[in-house]
Amino acid sequence: MKSLDRRDVLKRMTGLMGGGLSASVASGILSGVGPAQAAAFALQTDKHTLKAADMAVLAELADRIIPDTDTPGARAAGVPAYIHLMVSEWYYDDERVRFIAGLKSIDQLSRDHTGKAFLQASEEDRHDLMVRMDRAAAGKSPADNFFLEIKQLTLIGYFTSQIGAEEELRYEAVPGPYEGCVPLSKIGRAWAT
Amino acid sequence: MSEEFEVIVVGSGMSGGWAAKEFTEKGFKTLLLERGRPVEHGADYIGEGLDPWDMKFRDKVDRKLADRDYPIQKQCYAFKESTKHFFVKDTDYPYETPKENPFLWIRGDHLGGRSLQWHRQSYRLGDLDFEANKKDGHGTDWPIRYKDIAKWYDHVEVFAGISGSIEGLPQLPDGQFLPPIEMNCVEKELQGKFKETYEDRRLIIGRCAHLTAPQKVHTDLGRGTCQSRNQCQRGCSFGAYFSSQSATLPAAERTGNLTTVTHAIVERVLYDAKSRKATGVRVIDAQTKEVRDYRARVIFLCASTFGTTQILLNSTSEAFPRGFANSSDAVGRYLMDHLCAIGAVGEYPGFEDHYYLGRRPTGIYIPRFKNLRAQTEDYVRGFGYQGDAWRDSWRAGLARPGFGADFKESFKTPGPWKFALEAYGEMLPRADNRVTLHPTKTDKFGLPQLHIDCSYGENDKKMQKDMLTTTVDMLKELGLQNVKGYSDNEIPGLAIHEMGTARMGRDPRTSVLNGYNQCHDVDNVFITDGSAMASSACQNPSLTYMALTARAVDYASRQMQANLL
Numbered sequence: 001m002k003s004l005d006r007r008d009v010l011k012r013m014t015g016l017m018g019g020g021l022s023a024s025v026a027s028g029i030l031s032g033v034g035p036a037q038a039a040a041f042a043l044q045t046d047k048h049t050l051k052a053a054d055m056a057v058l059a060e061l062a063d064r065i066i067p068d069t070d071t072p073g074a075r076a077a078g079v080p081a082y083i084h085l086m087v088s089e090w091y092y093d094d095e096r097v098r099f100i101a102g103l104k105s106i107d108q109l110s111r112d113h114t115g116k117a118f119l120q121a122s123e124e125d126r127h128d129l130m131v132r133m134d135r136a137a138a139g140k141s142p143a144d145n146f147f148l149e150i151k152q153l154t155l156i157g158y159f160t161s162q163i164g165a166e167e168e169l170r171y172e173a174v175p176g177p178y179e180g181c182v183p184l185s186k187i188g189r190a191w192a193t
Numbered sequence: 194m195s196e197e198f199e200v201i202v203v204g205s206g207m208s209g210g211w212a213a214k215e216f217t218e219k220g221f222k223t224l225l226l227e228r229g230r231p232v233e234h235g236a237d238y239i240g241e242g243l244d245p246w247d248m249k250f251r252d253k254v255d256r257k258l259a260d261r262d263y264p265i266q267k268q269c270y271a272f273k274e275s276t277k278h279f280f281v282k283d284t285d286y287p288y289e290t291p292k293e294n295p296f297l298w299i300r301g302d303h304l305g306g307r308s309l310q311w312h313r314q315s316y317r318l319g320d321l322d323f324e325a326n327k328k329d330g331h332g333t334d335w336p337i338r339y340k341d342i343a344k345w346y347d348h349v350e351v352f353a354g355i356s357g358s359i360e361g362l363p364q365l366p367d368g369q370f371l372p373p374i375e376m377n378c379v380e381k382e383l384q385g386k387f388k389e390t391y392e393d394r395r396l397i398i399g400r401c402a403h404l405t406a407p408q409k410v411h412t413d414l415g416r417g418t419c420q421s422r423n424q425c426q427r428g429c430s431f432g433a434y435f436s437s438q439s440a441t442l443p444a445a446e447r448t449g450n451l452t453t454v455t456h457a458i459v460e461r462v463l464y465d466a467k468s469r470k471a472t473g474v475r476v477i478d479a480q481t482k483e484v485r486d487y488r489a490r491v492i493f494l495c496a497s498t499f500g501t502t503q504i505l506l507n508s509t510s511e512a513f514p515r516g517f518a519n520s521s522d523a524v525g526r527y528l529m530d531h532l533c534a535i536g537a538v539g540e541y542p543g544f545e546d547h548y549y550l551g552r553r554p555t556g557i558y559i560p561r562f563k564n565l566r567a568q569t570e571d572y573v574r575g576f577g578y579q580g581d582a583w584r585d586s587w588r589a590g591l592a593r594p595g596f597g598a599d600f601k602e603s604f605k606t607p608g609p610w611k612f613a614l615e616a617y618g619e620m621l622p623r624a625d626n627r628v629t630l631h632p633t634k635t636d637k638f639g640l641p642q643l644h645i646d647c648s649y650g651e652n653d654k655k656m657q658k659d660m661l662t663t664t665v666d667m668l669k670e671l672g673l674q675n676v677k678g679y680s681d682n683e684i685p686g687l688a689i690h691e692m693g694t695a696r697m698g699r700d701p702r703t704s705v706l707n708g709y710n711q712c713h714d715v716d717n718v719f720i721t722d723g724s725a726m727a728s729s730a731c732q733n734p735s736l737t738y739m740a741l742t743a744r745a746v747d748y749a750s751r752q753m754q755a756n757l758l
Contacts, residue, residue, distance in 0.1 A: 012205075013200040015591065021702035030322060030554075032711045045737065064597060065596040065597070065600070066596075066600075066601050067569060067597060067598055067601065067603060069598050069602065071747060073601070085249070085250075086250075089255070089257075090250065090255070090256050090257075101556070103255075106263055113352070118704075130596055133244060134349075134594060134595065134596055135594075137594075138594060146617045148592070151591075152592075154233070155590070155591055155604075156251070156591075157211050157251075157603070159588075160245040160246060160251040160252075160586045161245075161246050162244065162246045164245070165245065168601070168604070168605070169587070169604065169605065171244075172550075173242070173422070174420045174422055175420060175422065175550060175551035175552060176420055176421060176551065177405075177418065177419070177420075177421060177422040177551070178374055178375060178419075178421040178549070178550065178551035178552075179375065179549060179550040180374075180377040180378070180380070180549050180553070181376075181377055181378040181381065181547060181548050181549065182547070182548055182549060183546060183547065183548070184545070184546050184547060184548045184607070185546075186548070186550070187548045187549075187550060188609075189605045189606075190586055190587065190604060190605060192205060192245075192586070192587070193245065193552065193586075
């Protein structure tokens, strides 16, 4: 049985594709996102933490960190929305303030070097700026380096997305019996989970 | 209002599930009381089958929620978005500790208890363990030896389905195993190196409660083969790992002799001083706060170590002013957890062309090798290891320099092989490691909160030191590179192996239970959860709770049939 079939069977078994929940769950004793909503879950938040201009810079950075190659990149995988969610809901106020300041600093850095805002700068200038930021991030922690912070958010958002896990890497929801010692060529790529 | 049964079992987790199964299969009308909510096998595993992208924070629990409501539970490795409904909200389940001696109590409040979230490692205790108290004088002598429990280990292993390998090690008796789960390439190589390098150390596959080749006894209950998802704590609709829901409860239900009542918090055991017997239990309905009494000939307390202790201490009477069946004053004392969160990790060169398929739900195990044949260390007892080898994934590259197409591409190749070991050490029983009822603070049901006062003793601290040194030295000797040790557990509780607070012993003056888990003071009350343990050994204890429970039921049922109970 292919993994996708197995997963479908399982999701049917566990009510993810409709079907019954027991009374205790249905009566709402449990808080949080139920499976029915979770299956159709789109990463959204009702908060509008970042303005469109900020989101554009964020998406550009994320998509240059993980660009489209033979597989879709960060933008296609919904990474900007994931980062927005994290900044909106996961972050505490001081972290959010720091993040937004970091995002704003990108335009300032770009202007200092090229006289243009990041998104108006040339391809080459954008790339050069990111190279400089990446070098400066060496040995730092995400808490004190904005570029490293956005890079890590991008990697996590990407590799836990369906595109990142299933298309770029290998993902099996239901692997079946464990095989401990197989040629790497049989798997092909690193496991996402 | 009062209802009559032959047997009352309090708690539906690892031990309670077994007690219910064994009694009902022997034909006794059994009432199973669970303080938490019902959880239906399959239907209520609401986190099962979710992919990371199905979950808002990709299976992390909303951090602000966790910080606010789950400050203790969030420290458990298994606490995730897909599992958090099987953990209590700390804000609703308060307990007290002294400032200088914190204790982390990881708990759920639901049918099946922690059998749903356990780590499934299943090891027998041997005579090295059962004789230890008598030999070195710590703790009270176990009233049983390996020969008394061996056939009960057989009994529970066959039904639960334990996967493992036959090794012939005296310190870790073999059992009735389903086929072992495979080791990966690096583990296999290290297994060979262990044999070459050390006379007394063996690396074996972890023995775990997973069905690798289901037998009729399993398939009859609808249980199937492990699918290597390693998301067990979400619950498993395949019934591939042992839990109350997958195994003991359905077995009990099909007899027609089981009555299960959830939301039933046992406030106290009822006692008749004239007959010197327990008559039943008083229960508070968690939803309505209504109080009911249930009566029975025999009572099995399987409410978990702290749960049972709370019931005993709260069941005071003229006959038992210090707590039920507590003439010894041992109830609440001798609390143990395992020494843990000490280990090391290193890189293993080579095997770049090898990988594995699946997320294995067990690791490797290294049975105890310290103080095995003679006392050689500056502490008594010893420790074992859990660990595994793996290849680094993208998560190990979060600080990798670079960005762009080549950077993205670099994650396609799995990283180097790593091997990690974590030591699990035996903690000695000490009278001062004690659980009491808080004199004034109560929980939302008006029951006294527990006050847990537990710290590491001299022997524990010496062992912890050696656990770190030995692990680091061993990994270096085995050819691992960049070996890094860690030791970061100052707080007991996180091994989630709390035990010992109603210990077994030969002497009624110093112990609560006899060799059949029967209260010395009250012969129709048995305690078969972790509180019965006279010492902790260093093995994961659940299998022993199962075996002791089955054995105690066998004994009690024969006494009942002979009208002695």
